Amino acid sequence: MSDTRDVAGDVAVRASGLKKRMGKTDAVMDVSLDVPFGSVFGLIGRNGAGKTTTIRMLLGLLRPDAGSSQVLGEDSLSLSKAARLRIGYLSEESFPYDDLSLPRTLEFVSAFFPTWDWDLSERLMERFAVPNDTPLDALSAGERRKAELVLVLAQNPDLLILDDPAAGLDTLVRRDFLWAALSVARDEGKAVLFTSHVLTDVERVADTVAFLEKGRVRLISPLDNLKARMKRLVFIGHARNGARLLVPGEITRRRERADLLVVTEHFDERETEALRASWGDVIVEDLNLEEIFIEVLGRGPETDDEAQT
Amino acid sequence: MSLLVDAVASARILSRYQSLRIAQQRAGGDYWEGLQHALLRCGIPALAPAIAMIGLAFSTRELHIALTVVLGVMLLMVYGGARSRMSAFDLLRHPSRGGLVLGATLHAVPWLVWCGACSALAIALSAPGAHTNAAGVMVLVAAFLLPTVAALRGASRRVLERSGARELGVLLPVLAFLVTRFATEHWLPGYSWWVVVAFVAFLGFGAIGSGVVAPMRELAFTAVVFVCLAFPVSEAASSALVAGDARAMTVASVVLILSVALIVSELFVQVRHVDRMEVVRSRAADGDAPPSSYGPVVFRKARAGGGIAAARMRYYVDLHLPDPTKKLSWWKRASAWTGPAIMFPLIFLRGPVLAVLAVTLSGSETGGVVVISALLAAFWASRATSVDIVSFEERLWLLGVDYRDQALHGLRCLFLVGLLPTLLAAVVTLLVLSPFDAARQATVLLIVSAFLLRAGLVGLWPFREEHRVRPALLLTTLAIATLALGPVWSGDELAYAIYTCAGLGTIGLALRLRRLRKSIKKAPLRVA
Numbered sequence: 001m002s003d004t005r006d007v008a009g010d011v012a013v014r015a016s017g018l019k020k021r022m023g024k025t026d027a028v029m030d031v032s033l034d035v036p037f038g039s040v041f042g043l044i045g046r047n048g049a050g051k052t053t054t055i056r057m058l059l060g061l062l063r064p065d066a067g068s069s070q071v072l073g074e075d076s077l078s079l080s081k082a083a084r085l086r087i088g089y090l091s092e093e094s095f096p097y098d099d100l101s102l103p104r105t106l107e108f109v110s111a112f113f114p115t116w117d118w119d120l121s122e123r124l125m126e127r128f129a130v131p132n133d134t135p136l137d138a139l140s141a142g143e144r145r146k147a148e149l150v151l152v153l154a155q156n157p158d159l160l161i162l163d164d165p166a167a168g169l170d171t172l173v174r175r176d177f178l179w180a181a182l183s184v185a186r187d188e189g190k191a192v193l194f195t196s197h198v199l200t201d202v203e204r205v206a207d208t209v210a211f212l213e214k215g216r217v218r219l220i221s222p223l224d225n226l227k228a229r230m231k232r233l234v235f236i237g238h239a240r241n242g243a244r245l246l247v248p249g250e251i252t253r254r255r256e257r258a259d260l261l262v263v264t265e266h267f268d269e270r271e272t273e274a275l276r277a278s279w280g281d282v283i284v285e286d287l288n289l290e291e292i293f294i295e296v297l298g299r300g301p302e303t304d305d306e307a308q309t
Numbered sequence: 310m311s312l313l314v315d316a317v318a319s320a321r322i323l324s325r326y327q328s329l330r331i332a333q334q335r336a337g338g339d340y341w342e343g344l345q346h347a348l349l350r351c352g353i354p355a356l357a358p359a360i361a362m363i364g365l366a367f368s369t370r371e372l373h374i375a376l377t378v379v380l381g382v383m384l385l386m387v388y389g390g391a392r393s394r395m396s397a398f399d400l401l402r403h404p405s406r407g408g409l410v411l412g413a414t415l416h417a418v419p420w421l422v423w424c425g426a427c428s429a430l431a432i433a434l435s436a437p438g439a440h441t442n443a444a445g446v447m448v449l450v451a452a453f454l455l456p457t458v459a460a461l462r463g464a465s466r467r468v469l470e471r472s473g474a475r476e477l478g479v480l481l482p483v484l485a486f487l488v489t490r491f492a493t494e495h496w497l498p499g500y501s502w503w504v505v506v507a508f509v510a511f512l513g514f515g516a517i518g519s520g521v522v523a524p525m526r527e528l529a530f531t532a533v534v535f536v537c538l539a540f541p542v543s544e545a546a547s548s549a550l551v552a553g554d555a556r557a558m559t560v561a562s563v564v565l566i567l568s569v570a571l572i573v574s575e576l577f578v579q580v581r582h583v584d585r586m587e588v589v590r591s592r593a594a595d596g597d598a599p600p601s602s603y604g605p606v607v608f609r610k611a612r613a614g615g616g617i618a619a620a621r622m623r624y625y626v627d628l629h630l631p632d633p634t635k636k637l638s639w640w641k642r643a644s645a646w647t648g649p650a651i652m653f654p655l656i657f658l659r660g661p662v663l664a665v666l667a668v669t670l671s672g673s674e675t676g677g678v679v680v681i682s683a684l685l686a687a688f689w690a691s692r693a694t695s696v697d698i699v700s701f702e703e704r705l706w707l708l709g710v711d712y713r714d715q716a717l718h719g720l721r722c723l724f725l726v727g728l729l730p731t732l733l734a735a736v737v738t739l740l741v742l743s744p745f746d747a748a749r750q751a752t753v754l755l756i757v758s759a760f761l762l763r764a765g766l767v768g769l770w771p772f773r774e775e776h777r778v779r780p781a782l783l784l785t786t787l788a789i790a791t792l793a794l795g796p797v798w799s800g801d802e803l804a805y806a807i808y809t810c811a812g813l814g815t816i817g818l819a820l821r822l823r824r825l826r827k828s829i830k831k832a833p834l835r836v837a
Contacts, residue, residue, distance in 0.1 A: 091396075091397045096398055099330060100326075104333050112402045
């Protein structure tokens with residue numbers, strides 16, 4: 001790993017107030033985030049939330065209408081060649097030089113990177129079992145994605161940006177990929193920023209997550225912290241008389257048979273004890289990331305409107 | 310200086326990629342693909358001097374002109390489409406963006422030199438002795454630079470994320486042909502205003518359709534193409550060039566200056582704007598792209614009233630305009646139009662314009678050009694240059710529109726969107742120019758019979774609904790034969806052509822409809 005680090009601390013990516021309008025749509029309205037070295041940062045959101053646009057602005061492929069971003073200590077719009085070579089980017093687009101077989105593609109791509117790790121590329125090729133003699137454009141979508149993963153991981157980058165890497169991959173390969181991403185970030189203190197719609201994957205590897213909704217960061221938090229403070233409280237038998245119930249940090253509530261289910265984003269054991277004293281038996285349930293995602297983004301006012309529409 | 314270093318590095322990267330491709334083809338024993346590629350890249354530009362030699366060897370002037378025009382269209386598309394990748398990978402991995410743009414040009418230099426040499430040789434063969442005077446040399450140099458200018462122009466458009474000037478690129482040689490013939494040899498005495506109107510209409514249409522945003526550069530490019538095409542096709546222009554008179558000298562020097570200025574300005578624009586370039590293209594992974602407007606347009610009622618009939622009309626219009634899902638040009642968003650405005654794009658279809666051309670030309674000369682214009686009016690009337698009347702859409706099939714229904718819909722569209730406006734334009738032209746002129750009347754009949762042939766062609770043995778290449782090859786052969794016969798087309802020969810087209814077309818159409826009706830009873834028509 002390179003010795004050069006961001007002067008502001010160990011921050012690989014920093015974005016503040018990014019905005020981007022695409023045609024008549026506000027693709028990104030206000031995105032600010034920090035990705036420190038040694039972390040795996042999951043950017044999640046529904047389709048069209050602005051994840052890809054944000055990543056492209058971070059890499060200088062799109063010019064933000066407002067706001068700024070720095071990657072590896074340099075402004076995104078003027079990344080030096082040295083900085084660009086320290087970034088591994090798996091785009092959601094297909095790899096453009098796709099009429100070569102994987103070994104020849106590796107030969108072509110490796111020449112760009114002084115840090116190219118041939119051992120890793122061979123290990124990954126073996127592990128992913130990508131056909132050696134077939135041009136990339138003739139591979140199946142999943143095999144092609146595996147080949148692209150090999151190309152990115154073998155660059156041995158300081159910052160790994162993966163835009164929906166799990167697309168088209170089967171469960172086993174996704175697990176392999178997660179292993180590779182984790183080893184990159186944790187063992188060598190590098191940074192990983194990735195988007196995915198497979199929230200179980202995000203939960204397995206990410207240590208910080210950001211929820212994007214309609215171009216805005218709805219929530220950003222270390223995953224452990226998020227899971228510790230977001231809980232579902234089940235008020236037994238209070239489905240009908242819970243109107244007066246006030247739960248600090250409540251974000252949603254619904255009835256399920258005779259019970260009232262309230263999700264709070266500021267769970268506190270002492271306050272829960274106080275609620276128990278007033279409302280009787282209260283069960284505290286943990287939420288996994290998928291449930292948190294649904295509670296935060298899936299039951300918001302916008303979604304309700306959409307459902308009504 | 311650093312830009313140049315980056316450019317050389319980028320050119321080396323591209324060369325390395327090419328070497329790896331060649332090595333892979335050799336390793337796989339796949340020489341045919343490489344050979345095809347080389348033949349296409351080197352062979353197509355070499356057709357220019359070959360056609361000039363045909364023009365010298367035979368007295369079939371019309372064939373020479375037509376082939377030059379067709380090749381001009383093809384070459385401009387080939388030059389303008391010269392490969393230069395601008396993906397996220399390239400922008401991140403090449404030394405610099407400016408270097409990438411210049412490197413792509415450097416990488417293409419050997420091929421551009423070859424193309425330029427072919428282009429200059431074509432003019433040298435068309436105007437023997439031109440190289441002995443200054444005007445001739447300047448035009449030859451301009452012709453040599455033309456492929457580079459066209460390639461840079463295409464790259465500029467891609468760098469700036471604008472649409473390719475396809476329509477304008479296709480129309481330019483046609484304009485050059487028309488205006489050259491008119492200006493230099495007075496082919497159409499008494500009808501000069503028609504040519505001017507056609508010129509302005511085509512240019513305006515091309516400019517709108519291709520989203521021209523740099524009119525000065527486009528005009529300069531038009532002028533260079535015009536002159537480079539005028540010399541091979543116009544005897545008067547060739548003579549002036551060989552004589553090297555003052556007029557030729559002026560034209561030659563202006564064209565040379567424009568060529569050089571265009572190269573410099575296109576490079577400047579690319580390097581200057583490349584930092585503002587954005588990679589916006591997205592794969593469908595993050596939520597699939599919305600389906601095209603075909604399906605919803607059919608079932609969506611008119612937004613501003615009009616009912617299902619207007620919706621169906623919009624569907625016809627949408628289906629017959631190229632790339633209806635793109636948002637590049639206002640006229641391609643026909644599905645959003647309501648009321649009488651939905652008829653507006655029909656007047657821009659190629660059929661009516663070609664019909665006007667055919668009927669107009671037939672007044673003074675009934676030659677191969679008239680016949681080919683009439684054939685083109687029918688076969689090129691809508692959507693594509695191919696002769697199939699409908700492109701089978703898997704997407705439509707998934708939406709529940711069977712291939713048989715698509716074929717029938719294509720037939721209806723051919724008559725509604727293709728034949729009706731074309732015939733209307735031909736008849737109006739006939740009435741305005743000379744209603745009782747037998748040659749013009751025959752041309753109108755020829756257009757109708759050509760439409761019949763188009764509709765019925767795939768019904769004839771050995772064609773099937775899904776065939777596209779075979780009918781296209783047949784049509785191309787037919788067109789070349791028509792032009793090769795040249796001035797033979799007059800009187801009886803024209804009548805035979807009408808009878809043949811109408812007869813074959815009617816039989817084919819009957820067989821086709823029978824086949825389509827049968828498929829209702831038996832199995833749905835499937836496309837291989």
